[in-house]
Structures are given as structure tokens and as C-alpha cells.
Amino acid sequence: MPANKVLIIGAGALGAFYGSLLAKAGAEVAMVCRSDYAHVLNTGFVINSYQWGQYVFKPHQVLRTVQDYQDTADYVVLCTKVLPELNRVELLRPVVAETSTIVFIQNGVAIEAELSHAFPEHEIISGLAFICCNRIEPGKIEHLAYGRLTLGSVKNAVSPATEQLVGLFQQAGATCVASANIIAERWVKCLWNAAFNPLSVLSGGLSTLAIIQTQEQLVRHIMLDVLKVANACGYRLGLELIETNIANTHAMPAYKTSMLLDYERGQPMETEAILGNAVRAGQAANIETPYLATLYALMKLTELRLSK
Numbered sequence: 001m002p003a004n005k006v007l008i009i010g011a012g013a014l015g016a017f018y019g020s021l022l023a024k025a026g027a028e029v030a031m032v033c034r035s036d037y038a039h040v041l042n043t044g045f046v047i048n049s050y051q052w053g054q055y056v057f058k059p060h061q062v063l064r065t066v067q068d069y070q071d072t073a074d075y076v077v078l079c080t081k082v083l084p085e086l087n088r089v090e091l092l093r094p095v096v097a098e099t100s101t102i103v104f105i106q107n108g109v110a111i112e113a114e115l116s117h118a119f120p121e122h123e124i125i126s127g128l129a130f131i132c133c134n135r136i137e138p139g140k141i142e143h144l145a146y147g148r149l150t151l152g153s154v155k156n157a158v159s160p161a162t163e164q165l166v167g168l169f170q171q172a173g174a175t176c177v178a179s180a181n182i183i184a185e186r187w188v189k190c191l192w193n194a195a196f197n198p199l200s201v202l203s204g205g206l207s208t209l210a211i212i213q214t215q216e217q218l219v220r221h222i223m224l225d226v227l228k229v230a231n232a233c234g235y236r237l238g239l240e241l242i243e244t245n246i247a248n249t250h251a252m253p254a255y256k257t258s259m260l261l262d263y264e265r266g267q268p269m270e271t272e273a274i275l276g277n278a279v280r281a282g283q284a285a286n287i288e289t290p291y292l293a294t295l296y297a298l299m300k301l302t303e304l305r306l307s308k
């Protein structure tokens with residue numbers, strides 16, 4: 001029997017959306033729904049997708065906590081935000097069986113090592129989502145644009161488990177590709193996130209389009225800092241990636257970053273996963289990152305203000 005039991009931890013925008021696609025492909029998808037448990041148990045998720053239209057996704061099992069899962073998942077998929085106060089290893093531990101593959105679909109760099117250390121014998125797949133997707137109310141997800149998913153083993157290979165998961169997403173009609181260099185790709189995505197996510201917050205809520213139309217040079221400097229760090233860490237990212245990212249952002253619809261949505265909702269932001277980890281990697285490699293480090297400091301000050 002093909003591996004098709006999936007447990008998704010983190011029933012927010014991405015968890016619900018990608019979970020619904022796996023269910024479309026015939027997988028048995030169980031979801032850990034923290035705040036939305038009662039709502040999803042009663043009515044399922046309503047997904048309003050620019051690509052697939054509006055549909056209801058009723059998970060095979062709706063669970064309040066990971067401890068409530070009594071089955072053995074082929075894939076345990078982590079779709080929470082990456083936050084210092086959230087212990088990803090402890091969240092996964094109760095449900096990772098000997099045969100389970102761990103998958104994380106999350107933003108940020110240098111976030112794979114803690115999972116590799118905690119689960120050295122397990123296959124771990126890193127996922128990168130290029131999508132604009134929001135949870136607008138309990139159990140209600142808006143898929144506004146894009147949707148591509150890139151998956152690859154953290155050992156920088158395309159494993160059979162990766163190929164099988166890519167196949168499931170493709171069966172659902174999703175754009176999903178396997179990568180043999182997923183960690184380098186995390187750095188490529190970080191070029192964009194490290195610039196636009198904090199600038200959208202620090203500007204008090206400007207869209208990506210407003211930022212790129214007025215601060216293209218600043219964006220270029222920030223991306224260059226990230227690129228230098230990535231290269232010092234051994235990932236060969238070409239300078240042309242910066243111009244491609246800038247051109248793509250001009251062509252994108254005006255978009256609120258996921259960090260801006262968290263800021264507006266008073267929720268914790270992925271400052272450490274996206275900026276802090278990149279700054280620390282730069283320090284470890286003796287690379288100066290004046291723009292990146294300044295953005296990181298300003299975000300820490302913003303977080304301090306919000307905590308008062």
C-alpha cells in the first residue's frame with residue numbers, strides 16, 4: 001500500500017491548504033487544530049482558492065493536540081510558524097514513529113539542524129512554499145495567489161519519500177517540485193523574506209509593491225547581505241538572483257507578507273527564523289551584514305515595544 005497517512009501539525013493557512021491538496025490526492029489527512037478545533041470538527045475547512053474555487057475540506061481526523069493522534073503517520077508535516085517559544089522537536093516527538101517521514105513547510109534559514117539532531121535516523125523533508133494564503137477566520141482559508149511547493153531532503157538529496165510526496169501533490173494538480181539543493185533554496189527564499197517581511201512591518205503595513213516601487217535600492221542592499229552570508233556558508237548563490245527577485249516583486253500583486261499579517265493580528269513574528277538566524281550565520285562566518293543586522297535590530301525593538 002502506498003504511504004498515504006498524513007498528520008498535519010499547525011492548521012493555519014498553509015497546513016489547511018496543503019492538507020486539503022493531499023486529501024484531494026487520496027491521502028488520509030489528520031489535522032491537529034489548536035484554536036479552531038471545535039469549528040473544524042463541526043464544519044471542516046472552507047477553502048477559497050483563486051485556482052480551485054471554493055471547496056470544503058473535511059480531514060480524516062480532527063485532533064485537538066498531537067497526543068490525541070493514535071495512528072502511525074507516514075508523513076508528519078509541521079506547518080506552524082517558526083518561533084523561539086515553540087519547541088518544534090517536542091511538538092513532533094509524540095507522533096514521529098520509526099517509519100514516519102518528517103516534513104516541515106516553513107520559512108526561515110538554519111532551522112533544519114535542530115530537527116536533524118533530534119531525529120538523526122529519520123528522513124526529514126524541508127518544504128518551501130511560494131504562496132499567498134491567509135486564514136481569515138476560524139477554519140476559513142483564502143488562497144490568493146501562487147502555490148508552488150518545493151520539497152527536498154535536508155541531506156540535500158531527492159529521496160524516494162520526497163518523490164512520493166511530490167507525486168501526491170502533483171496528483172492533486174499542485175505545482176510541486178523536488179529539489180536536491182533544498183538548503184541553498186531556503187537561502188534563496190530568504191533573500192526575499194529578509195527584505196520584504198520586516199520592511200512591511202517596520203513601514204507600518206505597506207504592501208510589497210509599495211516597498212519595491214519606492215525602496216528598490218534598500219531592498220537590493222538587504223538581499224546582497226543575505227546573499228553574502230549564504231555564499232560564505234557554502235551555498236553558491238549568483239548575484240542575478242537579486243535582480244530576478246526584484247523584477248518578480250514588481251510583477252506581483254500588492255501583497256501583505258505573512259509577517260505583516262502576524263503583526264497586524266498581534267501574533268508573534270518569525271524575526272529569529274528569518275533575520276536572527278541569517279545575522280548569526282553571518283557573524284559566525286565573519287561577514288558584515290549592515291543592512292540585515294539593522295533590520296533585525298529594528299524588528300527586535302518593535303517586538304520589545306509590542307511586549308510592553
Ligand SMILES: NC(=O)C1=CN([C@@H]2O[C@H](COP(=O)(O)OP(=O)(O)OC[C@H]3O[C@@H](n4cnc5c(N)ncnc54)[C@H](OP(=O)(O)O)[C@@H]3O)[C@@H](O)[C@H]2O)C=CC1
Binds near residue numbers: 011012033034106133
Ligand atoms: N501564509 C503564507 O502565505 C505563507 C506562509 N509561509 C510560512 O509557512 C509557515 C506557516 O505559516 P502560516 O500557515 O501562514 O501560519 P498560520 O499562523 O496561519 O498558522 C500556524 C498554525 O500553527 C498552529 N500552531 C502553533 N503552535 C501550535 C502548537 N503548539 N500546536 C498545534 N498547533 C500550533 C496555529 O494554531 P493557533 O491558531 O491555535 O495559534 C496555527 O493554526 C510559516 O513558517 C510561514 O512563514 C511561507 C510562505 C507563504
Ligand SMILES: CC(C)(CO)C(=O)C(=O)O
Binds near residue numbers: 129130131192193259
Ligand atoms: C514569499 C511569500 C510572500 C510567499 O511565498 C512569503 O514567504 C511570505 O509572505 O512570508
